[in-house]
Amino acid sequence: MPTSNERTxxxxxDPEKVALITGASxxxxxxxxxxxxxxxxxLVVTARGKAxxxxxxxxxxxxxxxxxxxxxxxxxxxxxxxxxxxxxxWGRLDFLVNNASDLGESPLPPLVRARxxxxxxxxxxxxxxxxxxxxxxxxxxIRSHGLVVNITSDAALGGYPGWGVYGAxxxxxxxxxxxxxxxxxxxxVGVVSVDPGDMRTKMHQDAYPGQDIxxxxxxxxxxxxxxxxxxxxxxxVSGGRYQAQAAVWExxx
Amino acid sequence: xxRADLVFDRPEDLFARTPPEKRGRxxxxxxxxxxxxxxxxxxxxxxxxxxxxxxxxxxxxxxxAIPASLPVEGRMGDILLNLCTRFRSDLWVAEPRWxxxxxxxxxxxxxxxxxxxxxxxxxxxxxxxxPRLWFAxxxxxxxxxxxxxxxxxxxxxxxxxxxxxxxTEFSRVPGSAEMPSAARPITPRIKGLLEEAGVGFxxxxxxxxxxxxxxxxxxxxxxAMYPEPFSVPRETAEAVNRTHARGGRVIAVxxxxxxxxESAWAPEGVLPRSGFSRLQVNPDRGVHxxxxxxxxxxxxxxxxxxxxxxxxxxDGVRSAYTEAIREGYLWHEFGDSHLVIQ
Numbered sequence: 001m002p003t004s005n006e007r008t009x010x011x012x013x014d015p016e017k018v019a020l021i022t023g024a025s026x027x028x029x030x031x032x033x034x035x036x037x038x039x040x041x042x043l044v045v046t047a048r049g050k051a052x053x054x055x056x057x058x059x060x061x062x063x064x065x066x067x068x069x070x071x072x073x074x075x076x077x078x079x080x081x082x083x084x085x086x087x088x089x090w091g092r093l094d095f096l097v098n099n100a101s102d103l104g105e106s107p108l109p110p111l112v113r114a115r116x117x118x119x120x121x122x123x124x125x126x127x128x129x130x131x132x133x134x135x136x137x138x139x140x141x142i143r144s145h146g147l148v149v150n151i152t153s154d155a156a157l158g159g160y161p162g163w164g165v166y167g168a169x170x171x172x173x174x175x176x177x178x179x180x181x182x183x184x185x186x187x188x189v190g191v192v193s194v195d196p197g198d199m200r201t202k203m204h205q206d207a208y209p210g211q212d213i214x215x216x217x218x219x220x221x222x223x224x225x226x227x228x229x230x231x232x233x234x235x236x237v238s239g240g241r242y243q244a245q246a247a248v249w250e251x252x253x
Numbered sequence: 254x255x256r257a258d259l260v261f262d263r264p265e266d267l268f269a270r271t272p273p274e275k276r277g278r279x280x281x282x283x284x285x286x287x288x289x290x291x292x293x294x295x296x297x298x299x300x301x302x303x304x305x306x307x308x309x310x311x312x313x314x315x316x317x318a319i320p321a322s323l324p325v326e327g328r329m330g331d332i333l334l335n336l337c338t339r340f341r342s343d344l345w346v347a348e349p350r351w352x353x354x355x356x357x358x359x360x361x362x363x364x365x366x367x368x369x370x371x372x373x374x375x376x377x378x379x380x381x382x383x384p385r386l387w388f389a390x391x392x393x394x395x396x397x398x399x400x401x402x403x404x405x406x407x408x409x410x411x412x413x414x415x416x417x418x419x420x421t422e423f424s425r426v427p428g429s430a431e432m433p434s435a436a437r438p439i440t441p442r443i444k445g446l447l448e449e450a451g452v453g454f455x456x457x458x459x460x461x462x463x464x465x466x467x468x469x470x471x472x473x474x475x476x477a478m479y480p481e482p483f484s485v486p487r488e489t490a491e492a493v494n495r496t497h498a499r500g501g502r503v504i505a506v507x508x509x510x511x512x513x514x515e516s517a518w519a520p521e522g523v524l525p526r527s528g529f530s531r532l533q534v535n536p537d538r539g540v541h542x543x544x545x546x547x548x549x550x551x552x553x554x555x556x557x558x559x560x561x562x563x564x565x566x567x568d569g570v571r572s573a574y575t576e577a578i579r580e581g582y583l584w585h586e587f588g589d590s591h592l593v594i595q
Contacts, residue, residue, distance in 0.1 A: 038363070038377040039344070039390055062364055220381045224346075224480055227388060228529050231341040248516050249480070250528035 015042035015065055018090045018144070020083060020137070022046050022074050022129075023100030024060075025053040027201035028151070028219040032097060033067075034060045035223055039230075043067045044086045046074065047100065074100050074129040075121075084136055093140040095230070098130035098173075099151045104165040106206040111164030119165055126169035131176050134191070145188040147234035150177045152193040152241070163207075174241060181239035190234025196222050197245035221245060254473040254536055258567045259554045263578050267550075268410040269588035272418050272437075281438040284589040286582055288565065288573045295580060298438045298590055299446065301547075307451025308501035310492055311547070313439075314509045315456045317424035318432040319396070320403030320416060322353075325367040325374065329360060334367060334374065335406050337386060337430050337462035338479055342394035346386050346479055348463050349376070354409025357385055372398050382477025386463075396427075406431050406463065410585065428460035428482070434586035435507030435548050455492040457513040459483040459530075467552075473535050473559045481509075484527035485517035493542060494522040502544040502594065508534075508560050511543050518542040535559040536566060545594035550577055550584040564593050 019036050023029040025047035033045055033056075042065045047053045050071040057069045068086040072079035087093045102125035104118050130150050134141070141148065155167035156174050174193050181191040198204060200216040225244035229237065236251055274280050287294040287304050296303070305311075321336035333353070338346040349359045349367075367374040373392045380386035391398060404413045419432035422439050439447075444454075460482045468476050493503050493514065505511045516530035517523050518541045533556060534540060540563050551557040562570050573591065582589040 035378065035388075038375070038388075217381070220378070223378065223381055223388070224531075227340045227344060227346075228480065231344065247478075247532040248526075248528055248530045250526055253525060 014090055014092075015040070017041045017094045018044070018087055018092050019095035019097065020044040020087055020093060020133075021097040021099060022133075024069075025049055025056040027203060028196055028199065028222065029097070029099040030056050030060065031219040031223070032099070032226055035226060036095070037062060037064050037067065040065050041095070042090055044083055045069045046072055046079070046083055048073055073125075074098075074133065075124040077132070080129070080133055080136055083133075084140070087137065087140055092144040092146075093137055094144045094146045096133060096137055096141065096146060096148045097151070098133060098149065100129070101126050101151065101166075101170075101203065103203055103206050107209050108162035108166070108207060110162060114165050122165050122169045123172070126166070127172045127176065130173060131180075134180060138189070141189045142187045145234060146190075147230075147237075148177075148180070148189065148191040149229070150174075150191070150193050152177075152195050154195055154197070154243075156195075177241070178239055185235070185238065188235060190236075190238035192229070192237055192239070193241040194225075194229070195241070195243045197243060217245075225249060254559060254562065254567065256468050256471055256473065256554060259468060259473070259558045259562075261553050261571070261574060263553070263574070263584060265410075267578065267581065267584050267588075269583040269585050270411050272414060272587040275414065275418070279440065281440045281443050283438050284582055285592060286573065286577055286580075286589065287592045287594075288569065289594055293573060293576050299443060301443065301592065302446045302450035302452065304592055304594070305447070305450060305452050305504065306501070308453075308496065308499055309451075310453045310455055310496040310501060310503050311447065311506055312455050312457060312489065312493070312503060312510045312514060312543075313421075313423040313436050313506045314433040314461075314513070315423055315425040315458050316429040316433055316460045316509070317427045318405065318416070318419040318429045319427045320399050320405060321430040322404050322406045322413075323369055323398060323402060325349075325369045327361075327365060327367040332359070332367075334369075334389065335430065335463055336395060336399065336403075338481060339395070339428065339460065342396055343391045345389050345391075345395050346380055346462070347389040348386050350385075353407050353413075361387065369398055369402055380477075380479060383479060386479060408464070411587065423456060426458055430460075430462050431464060432586060433459070433461055433507045433509045435510075435590070437586070438590055439506070453492065453496070455489040457483065457485050457489055457510055459509040459513040461509050464555075468554050468556065468559070473556075474533070474537055476533065476556065478531035478533050478556065480529035480531040481512065482528075483513040483516055483530050485513055485523065485525060487525040490517060490523040490525045497522075503542065504545040504547060504592075504594070505543045506547045508546070508548055508557050511540065511546060511560060514542045515540060533559065534563050536562050539563055540595075545592065547590060547592050549586060549588055550574070550582055550591060552584075561593065564595055
């Protein structure tokens with residue numbers, strides 16, 4: 001059930017824009033949620049840790065638009081259904097951000113020693129859940145001509161030792177994004193992959209336990225990219241794979 | 254490249270405070286310092302064709318300056334909000350400042366509201382790495398606010414002149430916060446002389462933001478840059494590649510053109526490309542698609558100067574600027590011109 005939503009969806013007029021963000025309790029997800037709330041987006045946010053999510057929502061919420069927060073695991077179909085019901089209550093979904101990701105074991109194991117259950121779990125969260133959310137949210141996304149953002153990583157391309165489990169799940173997600181973009185072209189729904197780049201987040205710390213990562217920028221470094229992406233027509237950018245910290249963000253010709 | 258490399262002194266009496274046409278002269282009646290691989294030449298702007306060859310290509314920026322400086326009212330009284338970069342009509346990156354001559358830092362916080370007439374503007378969050386810039390959200394298009402109450406962005410060393418002073422022969426698409434000023438002296442007369450000399454023209458679009466950023470960190474390369482909307486059309490990409498294939502030189506008219514064309518560069522040539530770019534051109538990166546630059550004289554410790562160093566090396570910039578200061582060339586957007594050919 002929705003928790004800690006101050007205003008239920010029906011207590012206020014339908015918002016003009018609705019975003020659903022997974023993994024919103026910290027790091028990139030929280031920074032993006034805060035930025036969107038400031039621009040008037042009504043938000044559905046989720047993360048696994050209940051207390052941490054509630055605390056994040058307190059910080060995200062200004063005097064602005066309503067936020068529905070529902071703690072849970074995106075690989076759980078029942079949980080996804082609850083998230084989508086909250087968006088349906090507002091009648092639209094403009095922006096779906098599949099940000100929740102599982103890094104797998106920490107420290108990162110070499111692929112030759114990766115355990116099957118770990119692989120399955122990482123794929124469940126990083127690849128299958130984002131695809132399932134798009135499938136389940138499709139009518140809402142079509143109605144809103146929405147944009148789907150799947151958060152990816154340079155590990156999807158790199159072949160970096162230790163990053164095989166996570167990287168392969170993100171490489172699969174990249175192909176999911178690209179294929180969905182092509183399949184949904186006629187519907188007005190855009191799908192992009194976004195690699196936010198290295199950032200000073202808990203996930204990055206988990207990947208490098210015990211190491212000093214203070215030279216990495218905070219996730220706020222990606223705000224200009226989000227401002228740009230959200231200002232483009234979803235169809236114009238659809239199929240793109242963007243690096244949020246790159247020097248150039250290009251609209252595909 | 255170290256910040257300290259870009260520090261130099263230039264006397265304030267070399268600031269051009271008034272456009273030449275307001276001093277009773279022609280727009281093109283300015284001086285031209287020419288820096289060639291074998292040294293410097295002193296000339297007038299109308300001599301420009303002498304330093305170019307048939308088959309050379311001048312690339313100009315079609316962006317036109319808008320009245321981007323808005324007088325607004327907020328918690329700290331009457332201040333200015335200088336628009337910098339458009340993301341959407343209601344979402345810009347902007348610089349709140351006390352006045353043209355007094356930048357801040359301003360005691361602003363996320364959520365602060367500013368008013369101008371009936372319009373309300375909310376400051377959302379600081380621009381990452383550039384705390385003098387803010388994301389600003391308005392309850393109506395910023396363009397309509399600017400059209401109603403905006404004036405040209407200007408700084409302590411000049412007055413606000415009528416908007417036409419900030420347009421060039423090539424200004425076609427409104428959107429720049431500040432004038433792309435390098436083409437100001439290219440009057441129809443000069444353009445005719447260049448065409449007679451067999452020099453071609455091509456254009457890009459880059460809406461430039463507030464002035465060249467002062468580098469604050471120890472090194473130039475790590476400095477945050479804000480992005481600028483740009484577009485390099487197919488005809489221009491082809492003209493640049495054709496010019497190079499035939500042995501001609503591509504001369505950027507202004508640093509904005511260097512940023513746009515270099516943003517569209519790939520090892521196989523310049524490609525038609527559009528989007529947002531915050532490419533920093535510096536000696537480390539170098540220049541790949543442009544052989545020369547027509548520009549003004551830039552302030553110490555700025556990203557513009559780092560860009561110039563990508564053409565000349567830091568020693569070359571120092572040599573040119575020592576020459577310019579000794580010979581009394583005028584600085585800034587209403588000042589003299591500098592042609593650099595590699």
